[in-house]
Amino acid sequence: MSEPSAPREPGESLVALRDASYAYEDGPTVLSGLDFDVTEGRALALLGRNGSGKTTLMRLLSGGLRPEQGGLTLRGAPVTYDRKGLTRLRTTVQLVVQDPDDQLFAASVEQDVSFGPLNLGLTDAEVRARVAEALAALDISALADRPTHLLSYGQRKRTAIAGAVAMRPRVLILDEPTAGLDPDGQERLLATLQGLRDAGTTVVMATHDVDLALRWADDAALLTPSGVRTGPVAQMLAHRDLLAQAGLRLPWGIAVAELLRAKGLSAGAGEEPRTPEELAALTAPAMPGASAG
Template identity: 70%
Template sequence: MIPLRVREIGYAYEDGPVVLSDLSLAIPAGRALALLGPNGSGKTTLLRLLTGGLVPAAGRVELHGVPIRHDRKGLAELRRAVQLVVQDPDDQLFSASVAQDVSFGPLNLGLAAAEVRSRVAEALAALGISGLAERPVHLLSFGQRKRVAIAGAIAMRPEVLVLDEPTAGLDPAGQEALLDTLAALRAAGTTVVMATHDVDLALRWADDAAVLAGGRLRTGPVEELLADTALLAAASLRPTWAHAAFAVLAAHGLAPAGLPRTPAELAALADLTHRSS
């Protein structure tokens, strides 16, 4: 099933150059998609088109095969199914307290008060911030504000969660906690799209990749796409450490059966190689 798709989409900002042209992308249900590309390639523009924040100049965005309408009813339907979390949480948070901010979306759905409270509690627990429910938003750290912004999105229980550079500004512990949360959401059936510059994160986390370079979009399995050094160079992306390590191992006749995606997997492989030698 393809819940979200763009067909031959194009977009240019007023008095600016064309950002996207004749671009198509299908986002399969239940998958994790990493969107990569250099600054200015159109990643954020594409995310805003996917989530209804921008109107395409050409082509269309489809939700369950039906073109979305950019009127009040059409956008409300889209945002029940697809939620965007922007890069800077201060662009998304505006309520006095954490619980108030997370409850904003469910309240706008017209849900009963008990259902809203349940969704808020569930979202805060998923992000590990239940203890912050009554905390004023302006007193939170940057990482905490990011988690509140994501909680507000998942309180809507979207089919597709779209995140723009969600790990930017987070320390390593914050990144690990966020990835654990995304893994739990995926296990529950949420489709996740993440724009990132971090090729190692993309390889570790995603099933599929979409690489924007030179106005073109290449898609495919993440392990295969990020092995294409010419594509990475065109997108101003460096090779992943995993592919580099694999090449060194292969040169010494030690290529493993599968590509190690994390330092832990590489360490385990090194330990196994040491024991067999």
């Protein structure tokens, strides 16, 4: 199994679940005895079959659900579920759900994005600055006055994310953010998320797309019936047994890397191609007729 190339140095744990368990009313236990950390500066992909607990995990991390046992910590301090404690948590951690229509409710884009900052009691000038910053980050400044019901699906996705970004969270949790987007929309969103990461936001993404996870994430958390397994993304997504437990297939890039190594065309660890462009660059010198210069 191979490590991802040029991994970032791990930072401190920003938000963490400790010995946490949760079960829905009249239902089975979804998560039990879970220790789970979101590490500063590490892009994390959550992967697992439907019903594996991804949504529950995200809602526990963002304070939407409260562990029945165990607890949630923010920078090592226990989170309390009173108004003060939840405000502290939600200025650090923001969750964007999969369907933007479940999150958008205001008449215009600007009004929707301003809702969170207004509830923090900020001045009008501070709210306007945060809204402008978030709209620019998501490349939707031109849509500020657009009625939300006239937005395209991709625009609604961006508006929902902008509403979270306006809270200036340290951790942004996204549930299937690329679902329903065309390839161009996916690329634009990934570029936006990279910009947020470069600006210091730690991003957690739930996805079923193992190829996207391999390309985008530093770490992967696989939700399996035997528990949650977390580690460097290329290492975790090369575990065929864990992938099978999580209802996932082997990523394209891992399969190609194995073939390249079998053919003697790859130096080995750290050279897994994550996109077709990386594959072309990796194999170009070995292609028949390729020149040394």
